[in-house]
Amino acid sequence: MYLCGWYHRESDETWLADDLSQKRTDADGFMREKPGDWIFIDWAPMDKTGALCGEQILYRKALECYHKICEVIGKQNDGCAEKAEYLRVAIFEKFYDKEKKVFIDSYECGKRNVTRHSNILAYLFLECSEGQKKDIYERVILNEKVAQITTPYFKFYENQVHCQAGNGKLLEESIRNYYGSMLESGATTLYEEYNPEQKGTEHYAMHGVPARFTCWEIIGLGYRIQVLHTILLMSARCGEI
Numbered sequence: 001m002y003l004c005g006w007y008h009r010e011s012d013e014t015w016l017a018d019d020l021s022q023k024r025t026d027a028d029g030f031m032r033e034k035p036g037d038w039i040f041i042d043w044a045p046m047d048k049t050g051a052l053c054g055e056q057i058l059y060r061k062a063l064e065c066y067h068k069i070c071e072v073i074g075k076q077n078d079g080c081a082e083k084a085e086y087l088r089v090a091i092f093e094k095f096y097d098k099e100k101k102v103f104i105d106s107y108e109c110g111k112r113n114v115t116r117h118s119n120i121l122a123y124l125f126l127e128c129s130e131g132q133k134k135d136i137y138e139r140v141i142l143n144e145k146v147a148q149i150t151t152p153y154f155k156f157y158e159n160q161v162h163c164q165a166g167n168g169k170l171l172e173e174s175i176r177n178y179y180g181s182m183l184e185s186g187a188t189t190l191y192e193e194y195n196p197e198q199k200g201t202e203h204y205a206m207h208g209v210p211a212r213f214t215c216w217e218i219i220g221l222g223y224r225i226q227v228l229h230t231i232l233l234m235s236a237r238c239g240e241i
Contacts, residue, residue: 025059026051028051028090029083029086029087029090030050030051030056030087030090031051031055031056031059032050032051033048033052039052039055041054041055041117041154042117042149042150042151042153042154043150043151043192043193044115044116044117044147044148044149044150044151044154045147046105046113046115046117046118047104047105047106047109047111047113047115048105048106049106049108049109049111050106050107050108050109051094051106051107051108052105052106052118053091053095053103053104053105053106053118053121053122054105054115054117054118054121056087056090056091056095057091057118057121057122057125057126058121058125059087060084060087060088060091060125060126061084061125063080063081063083063084063087064080064081064084066080067080067081067084088126088127091103091122091126092126094107095107095118096132097112097114100112100114100139101132101135101139102114102119102135102136102139102140103118103119103122103136104118105118114140114146115146115147116140116141116146116147116148116149116154116158117149117154119136119140119141120140120141120154120157120158120160120161121157122136123136123137123141123161123164124157124160124161124164133164133165136161137161137165141158141161141162141165148195150193150194150195151191151192151193151194152178152179152182152190152191152194153190155174155178155179158174159171159174159175162174177196178194178196181196182194182196
């Protein structure tokens, strides 16, 4: 998805030859957690039993993007467009709850759990009808009973939904209240996870204290070597050296 966006912005084919792995799907075309995997979309709790809706939506969008990339570089795409269409139909069939009129995280456990994440991704990346988008927006995005987004990263996608729904007022409020309160708390960069009700080191969910990785990220030789290696690798691929 990133490569497709890169090409649309820069018209640069340098990175487009990278392959998309399609070897991790099950017989029904869905991706599921394998031993040693960690399926991560956001810190917020979600039902990851079997196939996770948000993951399938992202995979389906990746197939669609890869098909477009293959068209640009003249490469065989192994039927990506057909697989993407198959997944689109399967996602609606398995994850769209006709009674709730929104998407559920998992259809395999019977809990019918609804989160913002799966519905935001469906709103942005699936071909939902205007009526379905309206239901998602009113029943999930505007519903205070549905657990809130916990990361600045995913808050961006929720704000995209506000924007596409034409709700500029709520979009501005979200930016001012969420990101604004983050600045007021003393943040000089985005927190990994941010809940406006948390205080002090509670904002550093992964690390406990802000300076834990200072030795790696500021003065660490190992980190600098990794950065240098990455720069050299990228430069070589871009034909600069």
